[in-house]
Amino acid sequence: MKYIKSFIPCCLAISFFGCVNNAYTPSDEEICFTRDVQPVIDAGCAKSGCHDSTTKSAGIALVTYSDIASVEAIAGIITKPQLEGGMPPAPWVKLSDEQIAAITKWVDQGSNNTTCDSLPLPDSSSITYSKHIVPIMNLYCIGCHVQQGAWGPKLGTYEDVREEIENGNLLSNIQRKPGYVPMPAGRTRMSSRDIRIVEMWSGAYSK
């Protein structure tokens, strides 16, 4: 029943909120290529007519990890003002300050092919709502769950999130247990590391 009930609102939610850009600023130790770099380069640079594998503008493709990691000057080029040759060129929108900061940190850390799952898990006693859970909710959930209504419960405050942890829905949904509404709805999948962090925070591991 839950699946059937969720189908129509999910489709609407995806079409209305699919493009919500939740600025997410990872801390130094949390940068990972597949989340913080690849999607930004994909949307901002690897477009048809620019740096996709067919056009290869200026001889540069920015599609795969090795394409991106081999452009040593990438952090400088995205940081430069557009009038001075910064990329992407006008009229395309410059990358946001958060995106530039994350890519610059990734280069400083050695341009590694990291996924979020390869990052070490935080110590369970150090996990807090504001440092760990808020960024996860912002990244995966808030686009749809900012208000209560057709889009399910609100997940914007500690109390909202705690309530959904306590009634069992939030964990069962992100763990994609049979019979529960799989979350996040749509194409995005939470990394297993982020699921573990929510589980650890909710006490599921310490019980």
Ligand code: HEC
């Ligand atoms: C693309 C939109 C979208 C995203 C992103 C999304 N949700 Fe949902 N969520 C929905 C909709 C729509 C419903 C209502 C489904 C229903 O009632 O059948 C819902 C329902 C829920 C519910 C209540 C389910 C129940 O069994 O009553 C929870 C809890 C939830 N979502 C958690 C999350 C969490 C946690 C995230 C992030 C990891 C997330 N959602 C991301 C659209 C979304």
